[in-house]
Amino acid sequence: MALAEPRLAIATPRPREGLSEVIARQGTAFWIVAALLLVMPLLANPFWLVQILAYAMILGMIALSLMFLAGYGGIVSLIQMTVAAFAAYLVAIFGDSAITQISLKWPWWTAVPVAILLATVFGTLGGALSVRTEGIYTIMITLAIGSAFYYLTLQNYTIFNGFSGFNGVLPPAFLGIDWGSTVPFYYLTLGCAALAYAVVVYVSRAPFGLALQGTRDNPRRMAALGFDVVAHRIAAYAFAAVIAAFAGVLLVWYQRQVSPGTGGVGPVVDMLIIAVVGGLSRPIGPFIGALVYVLLRTFSLDLLDWVGFEGKRYQLLIGLGFLVIVLFSPDGLIGIWQRLRDRYRKSRETQAAQMRVGGGSP
């Protein structure tokens, strides 16, 4: 019996629910995290709000787009960081920056949609190029596209301004709010990240997402059911590119600059690490991975100094953490969390059973 061995259980299609049903279905952990994130500006200082949390949510969105392809589609694409970097560049090119001889100074409400649209087209074309490959070959092709983009931005001065890229790319002000200031930027990022998360959760159980998981588990059977597997995978690339493009816009506003390094091989691989460390089986995984990454990156200096290593070697720490997690939990931090919770539940159940037995005997 050669059933398709599912790497992950397919999320079952759920009929459309009312908002109240969706809300009722969430666990307590969800509500605690949601409430904490909402009131965070009252609890945290600007450094934590922006440098840690907002940055983690932006990277989390890019890793989420990678998780969508890898977790639901079985497609390991490294192109997502490049899509985000491309969107970041386009915002600087069409909008405003300190490089006045290149930037076109379109208003943000034209520059941003055009940037997202073009970055999505780019991600879709990249997907169309690599869609017929599998596994390691997909990684190679998407990495090659990423490197090509890196060298293009590095060497092209007329559009990408070469080595120095663009600085002075400021978040816009509208509705009477300066979205570049700490609290508005935090909420802007939180809103985008929450939206991306919700959309991925929703789509994973809509026909499109369900069929994508079918193509992951048994592509031949999907074709024999009438699905165009290649088209479905390209559409998945397009969907993931939209998320990565939004994140790219936030990224350039966060950094206020974009340069070839934004889409270099380092960040491209970091994105894979974030997604894998967090866990590819659930959309929350990439955000957890991103938070751990940002924390390590920010505090490894102190941590490494403290144990007597050179502080700049945070990559070493991240690499080690990656190794440990992949060795102990192929399903990332999410997997560890789930196993702990299952064990806790089981021990509580046996405890309860023992109590019943104990209580029943005189």
Next chain:
Amino acid sequence: MSAVPSLERLNTASSGNALELRGVSRLFGALAALSDVTLSVRPGERRAVLGSNGAGKTTLFNCVTGDFSPSSGVIRFFGEDVTTFPPHERIRRGLRRTYQISSLFAGLTVVDNVYLACRGVSRNRFSLRRPRRDDTLQHAAESLVDAVHLTAVKDRLVGELAYGQQRQLEIALALSGAPRFILFDEPAAGLSPTERQDLVQILTSLPAHIGYIIIEHDMDVALRVVESVTMMHNGRIFKEGRPGEIESDPEVQELYLGGGHG
């Protein structure tokens, strides 16, 4: 072996055939799994393909559905040349198949497997919106589950089903949408006698306009549900006829009894 095209009389209206193969061959390296197969089946016709293991029966199905492309030859489906079509294009035109080795989604429930099959042949395959509770495809999936007697286990994961139930689900997937012609690859293999009864009942109660080809070693099942038989050996068709003719044919009896299959 003498090719006796005794069914040719039935197939004179060649342009109106549901399925038509002309000189179809398929090589695997030096091995000719199919050589020069020419075959036509009328709409609504029900035919058995018999032959020992390795005769090329499954390869024939794979070429018809497009799972493999033939090395040479032409395949027409309801008059349309589909030789170079990808599988999903053929499926969308009303062709269906089951697999000899069940090919299901083990991590999904029974109903969801059938739901996917119904989606595959509907529009809105790319829909980003979740279905409503009263979705017509959801209803279609449920009634197909009923039709193959799996109602009791409809919400179970397919990986947990018994073998016979998985075989029945294979059939449900092939009945989704509006099939015009179905290829059944050894649907009865490994089934219990009662399950075989159910299978015969499902096959005989299919709407009359749906034709099919069934690969089946069990003559008792095969000859009860078909009106014509094609015999294959070593990738070639060597005899075609009505069930009665085939059963009493000395050459067939010799080959079938001598070929290691009952």
